[in-house]
Amino acid sequence: MSDDDLGQALPLPVPSAEMQARLTVRRSAPAQALTGPGPSPAEIGRILELGARTPDHGKLFPWRFVVMGAQSRAELAAALLPLADRQADPGKARKVLSKLTAPPLSILVVSTPVEGHKVPVWEQQLSAGAVCMNLEHAANALGYAASWITDWYSYDPQALALLGVAEGEQVAGFIHVGMLAEPPLERPRPDMAQKVVWRP
Numbered sequence: 206m207s208d209d210d211l212g213q214a215l216p217l218p219v220p221s222a223e224m225q226a227r228l229t230v231r232r233s234a235p236a237q238a239l240t241g242p243g244p245s246p247a248e249i250g251r252i253l254e255l256g257a258r259t260p261d262h263g264k265l266f267p268w269r270f271v272v273m274g275a276q277s278r279a280e281l282a283a284a285l286l287p288l289a290d291r292q293a294d295p296g297k298a299r300k301v302l303s304k305l306t307a308p309p310l311s312i313l314v315v316s317t318p319v320e321g322h323k324v325p326v327w328e329q330q331l332s333a334g335a336v337c338m339n340l341e342h343a344a345n346a347l348g349y350a351a352s353w354i355t356d357w358y359s360y361d362p363q364a365l366a367l368l369g370v371a372e373g374e375q376v377a378g379f380i381h382v383g384m385l386a387e388p389p390l391e392r393p394r395p396d397m398a399q400k401v402v403w404r405p
């Protein structure tokens with residue numbers, strides 16, 4: 206990054222008990238349990254703006270968003286139904302389509318890596334994953350529950366065509382957003398002693 210690219214000085218981090226408390230209990234929502242009300246258009250804009258404030262090597266912004274309301278997802282699910290019959294477990298493939306249609310809002314995050322760039326494709330894809338996580342945090346910050354999922358239609362070539370995902374692009378995830386009637390249940394978390402090595 207050259208100095209020419211840099212803008213105003215931003216505030217340094219300060220300890221935030223509120224943010225720590227929130228991160229301590231953050232938990233994805235079951236997508237099929239998400240209900241309305243969903244975010245307003247202004248809130249969706251804010252969620253996208255906050256989500257896009259994500260590290261990426263080379264300032265390539267190697268991702269794009271498709272904001273999907275209820276109508277486009279209902280049409281998509283109907284178009285995916287015949288493809289579900291060709292999956293390894295057609296019954297399950299049909300059932301998971303409810304995760305696509307139930308939430309009031311879904312943001313499709315597409316990884317759009319630039320091939321042959323000095324920044325490896327892997328790093329560009331990692332940035333798309335980071336955007337997904339940041340979108341979840343942003344939705345939570347506005348008071349919504351969120352769920353990051355992929356499911357079979359993120360990998361089926363014909364489904365990808367229906368989603369408008371081009372050659373060389375991948376689905377990083379669907380970020381489903383809405384409200385939960387019941388609090389989510391905790392799930393197993395890693396044993397940090399098995400995951401961390403401390404070096405002097």
Ligand SMILES: Cc1cc2nc3c(=O)[nH]c(=O)nc-3n(C[C@H](O)[C@H](O)[C@H](O)COP(=O)(O)O)c2cc1C
Pocket residue numbers: 231232233234353354355356357377378392
């Ligand atoms: C890249 C990615 C893909 C996922 N795909 C699916 C999926 O296809 N179906 C599903 O039920 N959950 C999917 N999940 C969600 C996880 O199964 C699980 O709900 C989530 O990681 C819970 O995380 P949390 O408890 O820290 O919020 C996916 C998560 C990630 C990160």
